[in-house]
Amino acid sequence: MASVDSLTFDLTDCKLVRHAETERIWVNADRVAHRLTFDQGVIYWPFDLTDPNAAQVFYRQECEQNRGVMLEMYPAPIAGVEGLAGVFKYRSPAPGSRGMAYIGILWLPFQDCRFQVNVEAVEQGNTGMREAAVMVIEGDKWPMDPQAEIPVINNQEELDAMHAKALGRPLRRLPSDDAKCDASFPQHPLSLVRAGLARVIATAQLAPDARGLLPHRISR
Known part of the structure; x- marks a missing residue:
């Protein structure tokens, strides 16, 4: 029977910090966390991966509802x-x-687990x-918020108020978020x-007890 241990991937330089029945968490020297979870039962997705466009629409909306922004999404088959x-x-x-928090996610959905x-x-x-x-490089191409005039900041309190107002705005995908800037x-x-x-996707392997699982499908 499949379990959280049925999926493995390269964890070089990572230290295990949580070991639970359906969850494992590792952290590396760069303070990047890798969290593996195994959910038993029918999953909630209102789409399946025969329709990647539906997946993009669903997660873009869900991310926005949680005051975030989806930077990219793509199929990632594993073996x-x-x-x-x-x-x-x-x-x-x-x-x-x-600052910002960044989350990369890999999902492997099956009919009765994920x-x-x-x-x-x-x-x-x-x-x-x-x-x-990147803003300096992009120059006029950088997306700017429309405003009637450039604000004049007279003291720290006004600067803090401006930052507080900015925190309330929806996040956007910026040119600096592009993968070409990573290097x-x-x-x-x-x-x-x-x-x-990328390393997880390239090295992920399923144990024999998970290879017979049926893919997640919804009725149409």
Whole structure:
């Protein structure tokens, strides 16, 4: 019978920090977390992977409802098994932080169970450096919020108020979020998440007890 141990992948340099019946969590030296979960039972997806466009619409909307933004989504088959992968951006959950949290996810959905691998990293310390550097390169191509006039900041309180207002705005996919920027910022959390997710997809293997599972399908 399939279990959380039926899916394995490369975890070089990762340390196990949680071992539960249906969950494993590892963290590496770059503070990138790898979380594997195994859900038994029929999954909630209102689509299946014969319709990748429906998957994109569903997760784009779900991400926006959680005040995030979907950066990308693509099919990710594992040894002939249907898979789906995506990368998402949210605001950091750390109180007072202006940084971002990045999550890469691999789903392997079956008729009666699902494997999910999250690769997660949070921006810490100096934030916004990737965005600032790419903004200089992009120049006028960088998307700007429409405003009647350039704001004048007279003191720290006004600056804090401006940042607080910005935190309430919906997140957007920026030019600096593009995968082509990862090589220039290899230690950025987004680059680390993409690299970690790619490694999971490239090395993932299913044990024999999971190879006979039927793919997830919905009635049409």
